[in-house]
Amino acid sequence: MRTSRIRLLAATGATLAALALTACEDGTGTEDEGAGSTSRPTATATTDTPSDAGKDDSASSAPTAAGGGSQEAGGGKDTGSGGKDTGSGGEGGNTDDGKTDEGADDGPGTRVACNGSNTTVTARPVSRPLNHMLITVKNTGSGPCDLTYYPVLRFDEMQWVPQPIEETKPQAVVGIDPGESAYAGVLLSAADGSGDGGTTGHKLAVGFQGRTPNSSGGPSAIPSLPAKGVYYDSTLAVSYWQQSMDDALTY
Numbered sequence: 001m002r003t004s005r006i007r008l009l010a011a012t013g014a015t016l017a018a019l020a021l022t023a024c025e026d027g028t029g030t031e032d033e034g035a036g037s038t039s040r041p042t043a044t045a046t047t048d049t050p051s052d053a054g055k056d057d058s059a060s061s062a063p064t065a066a067g068g069g070s071q072e073a074g075g076g077k078d079t080g081s082g083g084k085d086t087g088s089g090g091e092g093g094n095t096d097d098g099k100t101d102e103g104a105d106d107g108p109g110t111r112v113a114c115n116g117s118n119t120t121v122t123a124r125p126v127s128r129p130l131n132h133m134l135i136t137v138k139n140t141g142s143g144p145c146d147l148t149y150y151p152v153l154r155f156d157e158m159q160w161v162p163q164p165i166e167e168t169k170p171q172a173v174v175g176i177d178p179g180e181s182a183y184a185g186v187l188l189s190a191a192d193g194s195g196d197g198g199t200t201g202h203k204l205a206v207g208f209q210g211r212t213p214n215s216s217g218g219p220s221a222i223p224s225l226p227a228k229g230v231y232y233d234s235t236l237a238v239s240y241w242q243q244s245m246d247d248a249l250t251y
Helices: 002-026 036-104
Strands: 119-126 132-139 145-147 152-155 174-176 181-187 199-201 204-207 230-232
Touching: 119 204, 132 174, 174 181
Parallel strands: none
Antiparallel strands: 119 132, 132 181, 145 174, 152 204, 199 230
């Protein structure tokens, strides 16, 4: 009986020893804490998997980021082109508005003077007032022109200049549109015969003044005179340029 118990205990001890050995080999039991190296491959595998996934994500996202960068750069270029186009439009606009401004400027600095090159001039004696002559200037140019002050008259080779009649001085420069006319009246001689040095002129030069008194306004005009000529004396005087014929002959 004692021998049987000893054998049973021995068998039981062998069984427990086998179980303990089996537990150590399976990685379970108390030996699992000491065998940390057996769990590292599992931990490493688990860690490597997210790492690889991170690499895959980086690899897959890199082209996307590069592509996005390229698109943004392309967008930037398009915007730049748009800005450049706008600038060109501005220049063009700038170019169209300058042409328009030059053509539309009717200020004194751009208007031309009326003279013998852009007008036709006639000179004819009138019956009323007595001993008067009317000078007519017609604009034959393509744009308006201005008549300043009064005409400078010279019969033949006369060495003096007839003076203006100050009472006829207008309030503003006389402008003539194409096809329109302006006038000046000429007092040829004194009606009472009080003038001196009366003579007959056969040729008349009509001079034009510039923007300042006694300056040249351009070529003179040589209107035709009656065949018998025009009589004048020392009282010869001329009106300022007038917009109407009546104003030129009223003094």
